[in-house]
Amino acid sequence: MFFGVLAGFVWTIAKVALPLMARQGIHRGIELDEPNALRNWTIGIVVVALISGLCTGMRRYLAFGVAYRVETDLRLKMFAHLQRLHFAFHDQSQTGQLMSRAATDLQQIQGFIVMIPITFSNLLTIVLVAIVVMVINLKLALLALAPLPFLNYMANRFSKRIHPVAMELQQELAGVSTSVEETVTGIRVVKGFGAERVQSARMKETAARVFDRAVYAGRVRAGFMPLLDFIPALGILAVVWYGGHEVLNGRLSVADIAGFLLYVNMLVFPLRLTGQLVSQGQRAVAAAQRIEEILVTEPAIVNKANAVSLPPGNGDVVFDNVSFGYSREAERAVLENLSLTIHAGEAVALVGPTGCGKTTVARLLPRFYEVDGGSITVDGVDIRDVKLNELRTAIGIVFEDTFLFGDTVAANIAFADPEATQERIEAAAALAGAHEFISELPNGYSTEIGERGFSLSGGQRQRIALARAILADPRVLILDDATSSVDPTKEHEIRDALKTVMKGRTTIVIAHRPATIALADRVVLLDEGRIIAEGTHVELLRTSSRYREVLAQAEGAAA
Ligand SMILES: Nc1ncnc2c1ncn2[C@@H]1O[C@H](COP(=O)(O)OP(=O)(O)O)[C@@H](O)[C@H]1O
Numbered sequence: 001m002f003f004g005v006l007a008g009f010v011w012t013i014a015k016v017a018l019p020l021m022a023r024q025g026i027h028r029g030i031e032l033d034e035p036n037a038l039r040n041w042t043i044g045i046v047v048v049a050l051i052s053g054l055c056t057g058m059r060r061y062l063a064f065g066v067a068y069r070v071e072t073d074l075r076l077k078m079f080a081h082l083q084r085l086h087f088a089f090h091d092q093s094q095t096g097q098l099m100s101r102a103a104t105d106l107q108q109i110q111g112f113i114v115m116i117p118i119t120f121s122n123l124l125t126i127v128l129v130a131i132v133v134m135v136i137n138l139k140l141a142l143l144a145l146a147p148l149p150f151l152n153y154m155a156n157r158f159s160k161r162i163h164p165v166a167m168e169l170q171q172e173l174a175g176v177s178t179s180v181e182e183t184v185t186g187i188r189v190v191k192g193f194g195a196e197r198v199q200s201a202r203m204k205e206t207a208a209r210v211f212d213r214a215v216y217a218g219r220v221r222a223g224f225m226p227l228l229d230f231i232p233a234l235g236i237l238a239v240v241w242y243g244g245h246e247v248l249n250g251r252l253s254v255a256d257i258a259g260f261l262l263y264v265n266m267l268v269f270p271l272r273l274t275g276q277l278v279s280q281g282q283r284a285v286a287a288a289q290r291i292e293e294i295l296v297t298e299p300a301i302v303n304k305a306n307a308v309s310l311p312p313g314n315g316d317v318v319f320d321n322v323s324f325g326y327s328r329e330a331e332r333a334v335l336e337n338l339s340l341t342i343h344a345g346e347a348v349a350l351v352g353p354t355g356c357g358k359t360t361v362a363r364l365l366p367r368f369y370e371v372d373g374g375s376i377t378v379d380g381v382d383i384r385d386v387k388l389n390e391l392r393t394a395i396g397i398v399f400e401d402t403f404l405f406g407d408t409v410a411a412n413i414a415f416a417d418p419e420a421t422q423e424r425i426e427a428a429a430a431l432a433g434a435h436e437f438i439s440e441l442p443n444g445y446s447t448e449i450g451e452r453g454f455s456l457s458g459g460q461r462q463r464i465a466l467a468r469a470i471l472a473d474p475r476v477l478i479l480d481d482a483t484s485s486v487d488p489t490k491e492h493e494i495r496d497a498l499k500t501v502m503k504g505r506t507t508i509v510i511a512h513r514p515a516t517i518a519l520a521d522r523v524v525l526l527d528e529g530r531i532i533a534e535g536t537h538v539e540l541l542r543t544s545s546r547y548r549e550v551l552a553q554a555e556g557a558a559a
């Protein structure tokens with residue numbers, strides 16, 4: 001930044017010197033007709049112009065370099081911070097909105113930093129030019145410069161007026177892209193419900209608002225531009241009119257007038273820019289505050305100061321009297337006094353009606369949320385005392401809604417360990433019952449799958465997600481409804497796979513299909529955040545009417 005400002009200063013001095021040199025050239029070479037003067041001054045002008053050109057290039061290069069570096073650093077910092085923030089934060093904020101907001105804020109800051117060197121140059125230009133013209137002829141200088149502060153003022157007002165309109169326009173444009181994106185990603189729903197017309201009507205409204213704002217922005221610009229263009233002409237008018245008479249009266253030379261005109265012109269751009277810079281600065285400050293707001297949000301779930309490593313073990317899990325609610329305002333906690341012991345290597349099926357808290361149990365174990373009461377231990381250590389990354393590496397989850405990244409099948413499976421060999425990837429896929437269909441894909445394991453893996457069926461996506469969890473080789477495996485969208489006729493394949501995966505590994509299976517439940521050593525029936533029955537599938541079928549009800553409901557829903 002320092003060198004950028006320095007280059008700007010040299011550029012300014014060269015630029016201001018040029019008309020002075022031209023004036024000397026005209027005066028000495030033409031008016032006084034000194035020998036060689038015209039040639040010497042012309043050469044001098046070329047040299048100074050070269051320096052000016054070089055310096056303005058350097059100034060720009062350095063200014064943009066710094067500005068983009070700041071933007072990139074801030075972007076990376078924000079991205080890292082967003083990844084560190086707890087789940088509850090992401091539950092509340094629309095991450096997409098946040099990131100696009102941040103993108104425009106980053107641009108504002110970058111746009112301001114780029115302007116810093118040129119602003120110093122502009123200020124120096126204004127001071128130098130004012131001094132030079134005043135030395136040449138004080139009265140004419142005052143006349144010529146008088147209208148110019150008004151230019152600065154108008155530029156500032158223009159910038160203040162146009163900015164809110166530009167922001168509105170940007171907002172409306174964001175609305176258009178959201179609309180298009182939703183319609184395209186949800187095209188199955190749109191077409192399925194024959195809602196093309198409705199979507200088109202919505203788009204018509206949004207597009208009309210964009211048009212309206214764009215035209216309004218054009219009008220604001222059109223209103224200011226004539227003034228911004230005209231004001232400098234007043235200075236030129238003063239020079240030609242008053243200066244002309246001074247020349248006629250012999251008090252000023254023609255060369256002086258030519259110099260004056262060049263100088264008045266030289267001030268137009270700096271004054272306009274400085275006027276806009278004030279409001280640009282205010283916007284950059286506001287943008288910086290919004291970014292700061294995100295950066296100062298402390299992640300709620302972090303390593304304890306004296307966090308310990310997870311001791312070796314086979315995944316002994318104990319929920320001791322755990323209570324938990326997503327928000328403290330809620331009337332009833334989601335989980336109440338839940339106690340559950342899962343021995344190392346045991347497979348437990350968690351069964352219960354929708355919304356009873358099964359997924360919540362799964363989320364508490366890797367400490368996505370902090371328990372309100374009681375404690376959870378893994379291999380004898382409270383999870384709050386364990387290093388977070390070790391805890392989460394030790395627990396593998398196949399989520400209810402499978403998320404696949406826009407990458408190859410192999411990369412999706414090897415997500416936990418990008419260095420994994422092809423053999424390991426294929427072994428994991430085979431265990432998840434996915435190897436066969438992956439081999440039949442056009443490019444096998446190298447097939448690119450879409451952002452949401454759309455070219456695959458729900459069951460195929462779940463199996464890839466399962467392979468991903470298997471490759472990570474976790475101590476505790478959690479399968480949240482992981483076989484729900486697997487075709488029942490194919491279920492036996494994945495069931496065999498699951499049997500192998502679960503062997504000797506602590507597993508929590510959230511399921512409602514009897515065939516999947518039967519894989520577990522023990523079934524826990526959850527209702528309204530409490531455990532109401534425990535036993536084997538057969539035992540519960542016999543003893544618990546609620547269990548039979550829940551299974552029947554699930555089957556009914558599936559049918
Ligand atoms: N991120 C969340 N924020 C607030 N409430 C939630 C969140 N996730 C789930 N809930 C609520 O917690 C309760 C239990 O949900 P969940 O554990 O997903 O049930 P299940 O998996 O058994 O269907 C539900 O009432 C649900 O509305």
Ligand SMILES: [Mg+2]
Nearest residue numbers: 358359360400
């Ligand atoms: Mg659930």
